Each structure stands twice: as C-alpha cells, then as structure tokens.
Amino acid sequence: MAKAKPSSSSSKQPQQQNGGGGHAVPSKLARYLDPEASWDKDQLLDAVHWIRQAVGLACGLLWGSLPLVGGVWIALFLAISTGIVYWYYAYVLKIDEEEFGGHGALLQEGMFASFTLFLLSWILVYSLAHF
Numbered sequence: 047m048a049k050a051k052p053s054s055s056s057s058k059q060p061q062q063q064n065g066g067g068g069h070a071v072p073s074k075l076a077r078y079l080d081p082e083a084s085w086d087k088d089q090l091l092d093a094v095h096w097i098r099q100a101v102g103l104a105c106g107l108l109w110g111s112l113p114l115v116g117g118v119w120i121a122l123f124l125a126i127s128t129g130i131v132y133w134y135y136a137y138v139l140k141i142d143e144e145e146f147g148g149h150g151a152l153l154q155e156g157m158f159a160s161f162t163l164f165l166l167s168w169i170l171v172y173s174l175a176h177f
Contacts, residue, residue, distance in 0.1 A: 097156075115172075131155075
C-alpha cells in the first residue's frame with residue numbers, strides 16, 4: 047500500500063491560522079500597554095517598579111551629562127517619576143487603584159530604589175564628564 051502524501055495546501059493551513067508568522071501568543075511587552083489585560087497586585091507593582099528604574103536611570107544620565115546641579119533638579123525628577131507612574135496606571139492601563147492598595151501604594155512603589163539609581167547615575171556621569 048502506498049501512503050498518500052498530504053497536499054501542500056493542507057500543510058499551509060495551520061500557518062495561516064497562526065497569522066503566517068507563527069506568533070500565536072502576543073508579545074509580552076504589548077501586555078504592559080493593554081488596558082484590557084488582567085493584573086494581579088504583584089505584577090502591577092513590578093511593572094511600576096521597573097518603569098521607575100528606567101526613568102531614574104534616564105534622568106540621572108541626562109542630568110549628569112548636562113551640568114545640572116541643585117535641589118530643583120531633584121524635585122523635578124521626583125515630579126517626573128511620579129507623573130509618569132500615575133499616567134501609566136491611570137490613563138494607559140485604566141485600572142482601579144483601590145484594588146491595588148490606593149494611590150499611595152502605587153506611587154511609592156520603587157521610589158527609593160529609583161531615587162538611589164538616579165542620584166548614583168547623576169553623580170557618576172557629572173563627575174566623569176565635567177571634572
């Protein structure tokens with residue numbers, strides 16, 4: 047008995063159902079911008095923490111590369127960092143903050159670690175670039 051070969055059109059059907067590229071699962075990064083995604087408290091606090099770290103590093107590198115000194119730049123960093131986090135969970139994700147401990151818990155998550163990273167990067171870049 048001869049075995050029948052599957053036709054080439056039937057082997058292409060599963061690829062077309064998956065979008066042709068084999069990407070059936072959406073990107074993990076897309077989840078962080080999807081207001082319909084479900085979040086548990088630890089996942090959201092982790093996302094907020096790492097956003098703060100990125101903002102702290104970016105601001106520290108920028109402040110250090112420009113010869114900025116003074117307390118007003120620290121206050122500006124705190125305002126920018128808090129504003130970005132608030133914008134992220136209130137307007138991008140559109141979550142009910144009371145389910146995650148309120149504004150206070152979300153806004154303070156990662157603040158001190160981010161502030162430390164900000165100061166470290168600001169001082170190092172400023173000292174290395176301008177002295």
